[in-house]
Amino acid sequence: MKDFVANLFKGRLNRANLVVGMFSSIVLPRILFFFINHEIVVQSRNLYGILHFFWWIIFVLVFIFNFSLYARRYHDIGKSGYNVFFLLIPLVNFILLFFLIFKKGDSVKNVYGKVPSSKISFPADILGIDK
Numbered sequence: 001m002k003d004f005v006a007n008l009f010k011g012r013l014n015r016a017n018l019v020v021g022m023f024s025s026i027v028l029p030r031i032l033f034f035f036i037n038h039e040i041v042v043q044s045r046n047l048y049g050i051l052h053f054f055w056w057i058i059f060v061l062v063f064i065f066n067f068s069l070y071a072r073r074y075h076d077i078g079k080s081g082y083n084v085f086f087l088l089i090p091l092v093n094f095i096l097l098f099f100l101i102f103k104k105g106d107s108v109k110n111v112y113g114k115v116p117s118s119k120i121s122f123p124a125d126i127l128g129i130d131k
Contacts, residue, residue, distance in 0.1 A: 077104075078106050
């Protein structure tokens with residue numbers, strides 16, 4: 001598990017995979033929340049605390065996942081992954097997100113790894129899994 005989390009922040013990620021990763025981090029938790037919410041509400045209204053606990057766990061996992069996407073995208077343009085912390089600043093985060101989505105990555109190998117494939121490889125590239 002430790003290696004999996006560490007690999008989430010290594011390497012590079014192209015623009016297309018960033019957009020797919022951002023979309024999946026928005027849509028998939030919503031679908032999961034719908035089913036969890038529906039099942040708990042149908043079965044018992046006393047399980048609100050458990051539902052709230054699951055929501056926080058999923059929120060933290062999605063937050064880490066998104067930070068890894070942005071760090072690897074920064075790697076693709078030759079910048080340090082620590083620049084993701086600028087995304088915590090209100091209003092600046094919108095500018096930086098547009099920058100990450102539209103800025104073309106380095107066309108040659110850089111210190112963070114080889115040039116990522118131009119095709120979308122879901123979920124391998126998005127999760128940082130070596131093929």
